[in-house]
Every structure is written in C-alpha cells, then in structure tokens.
Amino acid sequence: MSKKWQIIVPGSTANLGPGFDSIGLSLNLYLELTVSLADQWEIIHVSDHLPQDIVIEEHLIYTIAKETAARFNKELPPCQIVMRSELPYARGLGSSAAAIVAAIELANLVCELQLTIQDKLNISSQIEGHPDNATASVLGGLTISQMNEQGIVDTIHVKDLDASFVVFIPSVELKTSEARKVLPDQLDRSYAVRASANANMLAASLISKDYERIGQYMESDLFHEPFRSSLIPNFDEILCAAKEAGAYGTALSGAGPTMISIIPNAIGDQFVFTMKNRFPTHEIILTKADHQGVSAKILNDVLT
Template identity: 65%
Template sequence: MSKWRITVPGSTANLGPGFDSIGLGLALYLTLDVSLQDEWEIIHLDSNGPSDFTIDEHLLYKIAKKTAELYQATLPACRVEMASELPLARGLGSSAAVIVAGIELANQVCELQLSTQDKLDLSSAIEGHPDNATASVLGGLTISSMQTEDTTDTLHINGIDAAFVVYIPDVELKTADARSVLPEKLARSYAVTASANANMLAASLMAKDFERAGRYMELDKFHEPYRATLIPNFAAIKKTAKEYGAYGTALSGAGPTMISLVPTEGAEAFAEKMQQAFPKHQVILTKADEHGIRVN
C-alpha cells in the first residue's frame, strides 16, 4: 500500500472516580489520510490542530519517528491530511488520539506488524496513563492498570448502550495545570471511600447498570473536588443535567469539558435543552465508539 486512512476515536477519561484508569472511546474522530512522498507535509483541515508548527515539533511526527526508531526502522516521508472532531486541551483525548495515530502511522508505513498489546503498551507509556490511550486503541469501555512503565493491563467491554452528551466550553485547560491543583496525599479513610466509589463505578458500567453508574460518576473524591473551580459552570451543568434526566455528569478527563451519561431514549431532546441552558458551551450528543483504531 502507498495510501492509508487512519481513523482514531477520541475518548473521555475517569467518568468521575475512575481516575487515570477508566476510559471510554467516543464516536468523535481524528482522521488521517496518509500517502508517501519525497518530503514531510502535515496539513490540518480544520482548527483542531496547531496553526503554527515545524514538522520536527509536531506531535504526530515525533510519535511516528519515535515508534519507528524503537523498532529499528526508518520512517519514510509522508503527506498527512488531518481532520479532527476533537478540540485541543478540552478533555476529549485529543493528544492521546494523535499519539495512537502516530504509532499506527509508523506501524503501517514501516510494516512493523505491531500487536494490539504493543499499541496499548506504547501509547500508555508515552501518554503516562492508560485511560485515554487504551480507549482510542480499542474503543468501548476500558479499565486499565499500568503494571510497569512499559506494560499495561486492560479489560475491554463493548456494547455500552447509552448516550453521552459533552459540554465543551470555549476555554482550554492543560492537563498539567489541572494536575497541579491535586493534593499529594489523601487520608486513609478518604482514600478508601474514593477507591470504593471507583470500584462501584467500574462494576456498574461492566454490568451496564447505567442508573447506578451515573450515581457513582458524581461521587468522585480523587480529582473533581479540587478541579471544580477551574471549570466553567461546573455545578450548574451537573444540577441542570440531573433535573433534565441525566444518570450522572462528571468531568471529561481533566476538563474543562463535562460529560453526562443519559438514557438513549430522549437523548436528542436532552441535548437540545442543555444547549439552550448553556449557550456558551458547544453541546454534542455522541455515543461509545465500538471499533477503536481503524485502517483502510
């Protein structure tokens, strides 16, 4: 092959208390059209990418080059057209999607024959935590633990038959900034409750008991209490979404985007009412991606 289309789902992470462990692939996509040519060229087809960059600085190129070198291969020059439904620094896994795409680009053009586990391990190691990365590789719900810096163990569940509504404000929040407000230590009793809530969230999602999952989405103790002041309309969105019938609402990753788990029946009307209530946010109705990364 000399041309490839690589499609990577965006993702939401944590879903409340599943901090740095739970991820969900969303039907919002990063798409790359890749072809070989004499010199590198990366073209962004929308505003969801850097506007001013050199090839050497571009995350996609850096990850593809790093992956090729890791497997003792030489990365050929490519023309890449990138289209993204994932706004930057909003908590929808935009950087993880580019990392996964860069690994797949190198895998295809260098014929590396990477396994799914290779992709999970490498993307999680580069990202530093497995939630968004594993969800972009696999789609669906992922519950993961990094066993070492280089190995990730992931439980993957598809068939998450619920709707999700995201609320994207017109502000960025870098993950590093969102992490800077988190405490270094938690009291034992506090941590036990926080861990129990995360366990119940994971179990409820696996059982597809979405009403219960929604309750635990709103019982995080690891990060949301500390990040809430950084998020536009945090309390108002949670309160209004609950009044309109959401199972639960939480930060998407580190924020500033928030996400509601809602029943599929009536989801369009719910999204329309939330858009009217919060006109300064971009409100998008979506669902779980069922495929993960695809190449054709």
Template identity: 45%
Template sequence: MKPFWINVPASSANFGPGFDSMGLALGLHLTLEVTESDEWVFEQLDSTVPTIYYEDHFIYKISKQVADRHHKELPACRVVEKSNIPLARGLGSSASAILAGIEIANQACRLGLSSEDKLRYGTEIEGHPDNIAPALFGGLVISATIEDVIERIELHALDIDIVVYIPEVELKTEASRKILPSSYPRSLAAAASAVSNVVVASLLKGDYKRAGKMMEHDLFHEPYRAALIPNYEKIRKQAKELSAYGTIISGAGPTMLSIVPSGEGQAIASKMQEVLPYYQVKALAIDPTGMTVE
C-alpha cells in the same frame, strides 16, 4: 508504500472515579490520509489550524520516536489531517495524536506492531492508559498496569447516550494535575476506591442510575478540579433535572460529560444548549471499535 487511512476516536478519561484507569471512546475523530512523498508534509483540512513545520508536528515526533525505537528510517510522507476533537478540552486529543503517530511508524516502517505493543507504547508516552486504551480498542476500557503489563477489561455494550458540554476555554492537563494532592489519607483512598468499585459493578449490571449517582461522588480528582471548571454545579444540576444519570468532568476538563438514558441524548443536548449558549453541547455515540486502519 501503499496509501493508508487512520481513524482514531476521542476519549473521556477518568470516567467518574476511575482516575487514570477508566476511559470511554467517543464519536469524535482524528482522521489521517497518509501517502508516500518526496518530503514530509502535514496538510490541515481545517483552515483554522496553523501550518506547522513537520519536525515540530506532534504526530511526526511520535512517529519518529517509534521508528527510532526499532532502528528504522522513517520514510517521508504526505499526511492530510482532519479532526473534530477539540484541543485541550479533556477529550483525549493528545492520546488520539499519539496513536496516530504510532500507527504511521507501524505502517510506513512495516513494524508489525500488535495491539498490545501500541497500547504499551502509547501508555509510556501518555503516562497512563485511560485515554490510550479506549481510543485504541473502543467502548469503555478499565485498565491497570501491573509489573509493566497493562491488564484491561473492555465493555462495548453500554446502553446509554452521552452528552458533552465543551466550553470555549482551554485547560491544559498539566495545570489541572497540579491542583491535585500529592498523596491521600488512607481513609479517603479507601472510600474513593469503594466508590469506583461500585461504579464498575453497576455498569457491568446495567444499573446506570446507580452508576451515575456514584460517579458524581468521586473523591480522587473532582473535588479539587471543580473550581477550575466553568459552570460545574450548574451543568450537574440542570442535567439531573433533564433525567441524566450522572454528570462528570471529562478527563482533566474543562469539558463535562453526562451519561443519559439511551435514545434521549439529542433531546437533552438541545435543551442543555439553551442553558449553555456559549458552549458546544453535543450528543455523542460511544465509539465501539477504536482506532481503525485501512
């Protein structure tokens, strides 16, 4: 087996009112160097991450699951792992790890998986495509599962900057999902869908001011999750005063994300860092390519 490298971006799911269907690939990455070995070893380049026995490692479990699905024996590998995607912050760390695990099995077992195969496997494991799809394809991806087929539209030419506000606290997706209602009244669902439709149309037209405004009027999840997000109203208000188009919860939170005018991301991030001294405030590029393998 020849050595190979896997690079998977972070992602922001839900993207305003695009609940479980719309996600954006971001310029934070999980990178793996994989070589053949006599035994399984996962080496963390970030010394703050504890060493995990390989059979307990999430990426190994995914790789083994995919290999078993194809009735293949997964050969032992040495995996050197580096990531600047924070865990349990709403930036798609689990989706990045899932895709990495799928790709290790694909390369090590010579499965010949297509992009559609990887999308389907990842969505089955994750439960929804809004992190998996952008992490795989890059850009903003809008997805829907119809009769077990994942239909998607990819938008790669968004003329915006992204600013993220990452608090020190974690928020598990399971806890954030529990607070959501199990069903919605028809009138609310119709109104929420209308908001989502206008956001997509505005993004396609390049009307980011309107898109940002409508993103802040989500009815599917933000009204319920806002109480779980530190400084929710403060961040939205301060970002708006600094010319952000709109500010939303990233994924299930607790990170929040602003779409801002192109070229202004770093300046806005610097000013917001002063407002939020205990946060990591970052100006990020949109990752245009998604997962790459060399």
C-alpha cells in the same frame, strides 16, 4: 506505485468520575489521517480544531511516529499527511491520546512493524503516562486498565454500552498538566478508602451495565473533581441541570474543562435542546461510544 492510507482514531473521555487515570471510553468523534509517502515531510491541517503554525519537527504526529519507528530500529520515511479532527484541543476529549495512537499506527503501516494490539496498548499508554484515553482509542468501547512498572497494560474491555453521552465543551482550554497542579500530593487514609470504594463501584457498575449506579458513582469522585471543579466553567450548574433533565450522571471529561453526561438513549435530542438553551456559551454534542477503536485501510495505489 505508492500506497495511500487512511487512519481513523476515536477520541475519548477518561475517569468518568472516580476512575482516575484508569477508566476510558471511546466516543464517535474522530481524528483522521490520510497518509502517503512523499519526498519530504508535509502535514496539512484541514480542521478548525487543529492549529496551523506547528513546525514539522515539533508536531506530535511526527515526533511519536519517529519515536515508535526507532523503538524497532526502523527509520520513518517522509510522508504527506492530511489531518482532520473533530476533537478540540485541551478540552478533555482525548485529542493528544488520539494523535499518539494515530502516530503509532502511522509508523506501524509505513515501516511494516506488524504491531500487535498489545504492542499498541503498551506503547501508547507509556507515551501518555497512563492507560485511560489511549486504551479506549486503540480498542474502542469502554476500558478499565492498569499499567505496571514495566509499562505493560492490562485491560478489561467493555462493549455495547446501551446509553448516549452528551459533552459540554466550553470555549476555554485547560491542559492536563495545569489541571494536575491543583491535586494534593497525599490523601488521608480514610478519605482514600472512600475514594477507592467509589471507583470500585463505578467499575463494577460499568461492567454490569447498571446505568443508574453508573450515574450515581460518576458523581461520587473524591480523587480529582473536588480540587478541579473551581477551574471548570459552570461546573455545579451543569451537574444540577443535567440531573433535572434526566441524566443518569455527569462528570468531568478527563481533566476538563469539558463535562460529560451519560443519558438514556430515548431522551438524547430533547436533552441537548434543553442544555443548549441553558448553556449557550458551551458547544453541546450528543455522542455514542465508538466500538471499533483505531482503524486503518489502504485507500488505493497512486502514481508517483
């Protein structure tokens, strides 16, 4: 008999404006793996969002799962993995972080690593290089995080945000590595003080669930959006149209090119209808925060 597992990981948005590399929010858009032990490696993609031509040795799930097992002196056994994803690649919705978190969970299950939540936070954030998307995918909800020089993550976890979120997904990709190239190496001190104060106010507003202020400070970023906005299709138009239609606020989702609005629950359907008519070239999706984070279960015992 051989076990078969299901791993589900939420996607995420990061930054929410000035919360640069530290604030993450999980969304109810998911990456799903169905895993069983096998004689040789096989990874099957069954979603349009996933590429079809990646060799096993270069696949992110394989490389991260193998690396995670090796950290604990374990050898990863061959698996068959069926992948489904609602997360478009390189659009700012945490697709790579979700894959990293899924791969860590895969190694945890098949190698019986018995990882703690803190282990998962540390390993995923170390691999990502920053803790925003990764912590949100591990924990669910909203996370405000810091990773020290030793790679240890400290997170404040905010649950039950009473709002909806709308993502504006353009047809173009924007890799985070490319979006980082336009950022300045240094900021003037007075400019940095204002940017930091805005980030502090966003974090405080999120913790206190002051939605008007959340929207205000989402739109007050000075760390990255002023430098990236020219890379984003319809950036200014979406910002203005969303506000006119009742959004609390709008910001880049991660490094972009997707944008995200936080809106009152009551206007969700009408808001999406209005935005779809206004921006027909974008995929516009109404979402909520995911509150579970990464989850795994044994599906059944299957004959080998």
